Amino acid sequence: MVYGYRFDGSFSPEDGLYFDSSKILIDPYAKAVVSRGEYGALGPDEECWPQMACVVPSINDEFDWEGDLPLKFPQRDLVIYEMHVRGFTRHESSNSKFPGTYRGLVEKLDHLKKLGINCIELMPCHEFNELEYYSYNSVLGDYKVNFWGYSTINYFSPMARYSSAGVGKYGLGAVNEFKYLVREAHKRGIEVIMDVVFNHTAEGNENGPILSFRGLDNSVFYMLAPKGEFYNYSGCGNTFNCNHPIVRQFILDCLRYWVTEMHVDGFRFDLASILTRSSSLWDAVNVYGDAIEGEAITIGTPLSSPPLIDMISNDPILHGVKLIAEAWDCGGLYQVGIFPHWGIWSEWNGKYRDIVRQFIKGTDGFAGAFAECLCGSPNLYQEGGRKPWNSINFVCAHDGFTLADLVTYNSKHNLANGEDNKDGENHNNSWNCGQEGEFASISVKKLRRRQMRNFFLCLMVSQGVPMIYMGDEYGHTKGGNNNTYCHDNFINYFRWDKMEEAESDFFRYCCLMTKFRHECESLGLNDFPTAERLQWHGHTPATPDWSDTSRFVAFTLIDSVKGELYIAFNASHIGVTVALPERPGYRWEPLVDTSKAAPYDFLSDDLADRDTAVRQYAHFLDSNLYPMLSYSSIILSLSPDDNI
Numbered sequence: 015m016v017y018g019y020r021f022d023g024s025f026s027p028e029d030g031l032y033f034d035s036s037k038i039l040i041d042p043y044a045k046a047v048v049s050r051g052e053y054g055a056l057g058p059d060e061e062c063w064p065q066m067a068c069v070v071p072s073i074n075d076e077f078d079w080e081g082d083l084p085l086k087f088p089q090r091d092l093v094i095y096e097m098h099v100r101g102f103t104r105h106e107s108s109n110s111k112f113p114g115t116y117r118g119l120v121e122k123l124d125h126l127k128k129l130g131i132n133c134i135e136l137m138p139c140h141e142f143n144e145l146e147y148y149s150y151n152s153v154l155g156d157y158k159v160n161f162w163g164y165s166t167i168n169y170f171s172p173m174a175r176y177s178s179a180g181v182g183k184y185g186l187g188a189v190n191e192f193k194y195l196v197r198e199a200h201k202r203g204i205e206v207i208m209d210v211v212f213n214h215t216a217e218g219n220e221n222g223p224i225l226s227f228r229g230l231d232n233s234v235f236y237m238l239a240p241k242g243e244f245y246n247y248s249g250c251g252n253t254f255n256c257n258h259p260i261v262r263q264f265i266l267d268c269l270r271y272w273v274t275e276m277h278v279d280g281f282r283f284d285l286a287s288i289l290t291r292s293s294s295l296w297d298a299v300n301v302y303g304d305a306i307e308g309e310a311i312t313i314g315t316p317l318s319s320p321p322l323i324d325m326i327s328n329d330p331i332l333h334g335v336k337l338i339a340e341a342w343d344c345g346g347l348y349q350v351g352i353f354p355h356w357g358i359w360s361e362w363n364g365k366y367r368d369i370v371r372q373f374i375k376g377t378d379g380f381a382g383a384f385a386e387c388l389c390g391s392p393n394l395y396q397e398g399g400r401k402p403w404n405s406i407n408f409v410c411a412h413d414g415f416t417l418a419d420l421v422t423y424n425s426k427h428n429l430a431n432g433e434d435n436k437d438g439e440n441h442n443n444s445w446n447c448g449q450e451g452e453f454a455s456i457s458v459k460k461l462r463r464r465q466m467r468n469f470f471l472c473l474m475v476s477q478g479v480p481m482i483y484m485g486d487e488y489g490h491t492k493g494g495n496n497n498t499y500c501h502d503n504f505i506n507y508f509r510w511d512k513m514e515e516a517e518s519d520f521f522r523y524c525c526l527m528t529k530f531r532h533e534c535e536s537l538g539l540n541d542f543p544t545a546e547r548l549q550w551h552g553h554t555p556a557t558p559d560w561s562d563t564s565r566f567v568a569f570t571l572i573d574s575v576k577g578e579l580y581i582a583f584n585a586s587h588i589g590v591t592v593a594l595p596e597r598p599g600y601r602w603e604p605l606v607d608t609s610k611a612a613p614y615d616f617l618s619d620d621l622a623d624r625d626t627a628v629r630q631y632a633h634f635l636d637s638n639l640y641p642m643l644s645y646s647s648i649i650l651s652l653s654p655d656d657n658i
Contacts, residue, residue: 048066051174215254415494489516523616566584580650592639
């Protein structure tokens with residue numbers, strides 16, 4: 015059985031009312047939505063928005079969870095992988111039986127396991143319409159679509175066209191296929207986090223379609239100005255009225271459903287600062303149940319204790335899952351380090367990304383800030399009582415350059431989007447290593463690979479939770495495009511053929527670095543490191559250089575598993591021979607050196623000629639020295655000195 019609602023009432027946009035009994039509306043609580051069956055295919059009569067319907071779940075539609083239970087990994091132990099369900103297996107080189115689907119992703123979970131991933135963050139998987147931006151793109155000769163999916167139609171329904179079943183079983187096949195993905199990920203020790211978009215919906219501004227919320231009660235579900243205009247803190251035409259009592263209860267019900275019924279392990283909230291803004295129809299009686307003296311809050315004001323965040327944080331089901339905020343919005347509110355957190359919310363640390371990018375490429379003035387990043391950003395999180403694991407560290411994400419493009423392009427190259435290169439971020443803190451674009455000299459290409467290793471090493475040795483972006487483990491390129499929201503093609507598809515080429519090179523290095531992080535007790539601390547564990551160094555021991563011209567940061571770290579580690583970053587264009595801390599009875603052994611070509615960039619135990627490679631450093635290490643090339647980083651470990 016399928017169904018929809020008709021709502022009768024006044025159609026008066028200037029009063030915030032959009033009741034229209036000619037429209038059949040989607041139930042916001044529908045557990046599955048039926049629409050077009052095939053991804054990217056137009057509906058009847060070439061329609062982009064054919065009529066949708068809700069599905070009544072069948073009592074016989076049981077799913078065998080096979081005893082699945084939440085993994086409940088401590089957040090400090092996570093290595094997160096941000097990924098796109100369709101993009102992961104859609105390319106023909108995936109050889110998937112079910113390309114571009116939840117089942118296709120399951121076929122490739124072992125790749126993630128090998129990479130050391132124990133948590134996947136799925137870009138939006140709620141029902142959305144990929145044909146929302148459907149238009150001919152003369153640059154590529156194909157059609158633009160909403161590939162990323164940040165434009166939700168229904169929050170309870172998994173995206174049906176990511177399912178190999180499509181709208182089979184009236185869309186309920188997608189529900190079970192999503193559950194299958196979660197169950198199989200859990201079997202491999204991988205948690206599943208969903209990227210959720212509660213800041214706006216697909217209904218857009220006053221010119222947008224009436225699909226669900228707008229026709230049910232526009233003035234409740236959206237943030238409206240007195241004459242019915244839509245506030246646009248999302249940059250997408252409307253703003254979900256998150257702190258209204260009805261809306262926040264709806265969001266809570268939705269999140270609980272995905273945890274209890276679909277077994278997901280947490281959520282990343284897109285443009286989460288919107289969730290902290292006061293609602294329209296805001297007044298103390300409406301929100302708190304009684305009046306407050308001198309209460310005068312304008313619509314959209316940031317609240318120090320937002321009711322929605324309060325409810326989520328104290329909910330018996332939700333307070334135990336991972337809660338990650340993208341702590342900014344398109345209205346200028348930037349809350350990295352100050353997002354209302356109740357001690358449990360984490361944040362995408364955008365400041366970490368910007369500082370690490372600038373230091374690694376050799377910008378002056380960032381040595382001290384870079385050191386803070388390595389420690390889990392205590393300058394942002396310690397004062398508020400939070401921990402290093404409240405910082406989600408990342409260098410690249412879906413939005414912006416890939417890791418390979420970060421070291422290949424100084425400027426964005428977004429012409430393929432059909433917007434004359436005017437879209438996307440202009441300030442990328444990238445460096446092309448001397449020549450713009452893929453076609454470059456051998457020396458430039460070598461430096462680029464070195465920089466990629468530097469960024470990855472930094473991510474893995476920083477306190478906090480590292481997040482890797484899909485494809486960066488083999489050096490995926492989007493051709494310098496930093497805003498690929500509209501491409502259902504090779505630009506966004508994971509290239510399994512390229513992955514194979516990188517198997518013994520960058521992919522091997524990434525696998526070994528994540529394995530190293532998991533093995534070290536000191537790289538996922540529950541609290542910020544103190545001087546008892548961590549000591550800073552410069553070109554000589556215990557003399558760190560925090561001046562504006564410093565491009566060198568080094569530290570030793572006591573580790574109960576590995577003994578002691580020496581980690582150094584030389585972001586200068588000049589090489590340096592560093593003096594190592596004296597440890598009587600022990601000697602420093604080389605482990606990682608990003609200036610070396612594979613497989614000598616990481617001297618793993620199974621490396622055939624490892625002993626020979628180690629001996630090449632002996633004359634330096636005998637003198638307690640180590641030579642570092644320009645733009646390189648190293649990890650040394652302490653071993654008993656057999657020569658004594």
